[in-house]
Amino acid sequence: MDSFTQLIRGTGSVAEVITIYDEYCTTYDKMVCEKGKYKGPFILVEAVTKEVPECRRKEVRVLDVAAGTGMVGVALAQKGFTNLDALEPSEGMLECLRSKNVYTNTFHEYVGQCNTNVPQGCYDLVFSVGGMANNHIPFTGALEFVRFAKPGGLVMICMRQDEEDYLTKLKEYMNSLEEQQLWKKEFSTPIKDYCVGREGVLFVYQVL
Numbered sequence: 001m002d003s004f005t006q007l008i009r010g011t012g013s014v015a016e017v018i019t020i021y022d023e024y025c026t027t028y029d030k031m032v033c034e035k036g037k038y039k040g041p042f043i044l045v046e047a048v049t050k051e052v053p054e055c056r057r058k059e060v061r062v063l064d065v066a067a068g069t070g071m072v073g074v075a076l077a078q079k080g081f082t083n084l085d086a087l088e089p090s091e092g093m094l095e096c097l098r099s100k101n102v103y104t105n106t107f108h109e110y111v112g113q114c115n116t117n118v119p120q121g122c123y124d125l126v127f128s129v130g131g132m133a134n135n136h137i138p139f140t141g142a143l144e145f146v147r148f149a150k151p152g153g154l155v156m157i158c159m160r161q162d163e164e165d166y167l168t169k170l171k172e173y174m175n176s177l178e179e180q181q182l183w184k185k186e187f188s189t190p191i192k193d194y195c196v197g198r199e200g201v202l203f204v205y206q207v208l
């Protein structure tokens with residue numbers, strides 16, 4: 001099985017997955033967009049620009065979790081967002097991301113393994129595109145998203161829908177956070193042909 005197929009199938013340990021991202025960092029953008037026909041970044045940017053009017057884009061503080069090579073940050077910068085931070089555990093991906101010069105602070109960290117150095121309760125918008133998946137961010141990482149955001153801030157999670165076991169656990173966990181009144185669901189929407197012809201989903205929550 002080649003590394004790209006391994007990523008798509010969600011196999012391998014977290015450490016192996018990060019090694020693959022290190023290996024593919026320079027070809028990632030071309031590979032996922034052309035070979036994978038990956039729509040995630042475009043869907044997220046569309047959702048964010050609907051939520052945040054142009055007049056607020058310079059002031060909102062944004063955290064891109066599992067930011068990869070920074071494709072989403074570049075697209076958001078083109079839409080007028082200037083206050084962008086990124087968290088990414090792969091050193092290779094992080095180097096590519098930093099070279100794009102759109103993020104202010106970058107955190108070389110994992111979500112879900114231990115406490116991060118990311119400031120808590122500071123962000124107006126926290127999102128992850130493609131980071132919530134098997135052997136990536138554990139479903140319990142959703143709680144860290146809540147902690148990164150300020151009260152009233154938004155959390156957006158854009159992900160594939162075909163890893164049924166992971167998605168079921170994530171939905172149960174997100175519901176439990178809602179029952180604890182840590183956030184409330186704004187909406188979720190399916191994404192047709194999210195990546196390699198598979199369906200995806202976008203979740204949007206407001207932190208309380």
Ligand SMILES: C[S@@+](CC[C@H](N)C(=O)[O-])C[C@H]1O[C@@H](n2cnc3c(N)ncnc32)[C@H](O)[C@@H]1O
Pocket residue numbers: 014017018021040041065066067068069070071072087088089090093109110111112128129130131135136137138
């Ligand atoms: C499919 S890529 C998505 C990258 C970028 N968001 C995009 O849409 O192009 C998944 C990213 O998740 C990162 N990742 C994997 N496990 C992670 C974890 N536990 N915490 C944070 N990021 C993680 C990987 O290093 C990789 O860059």
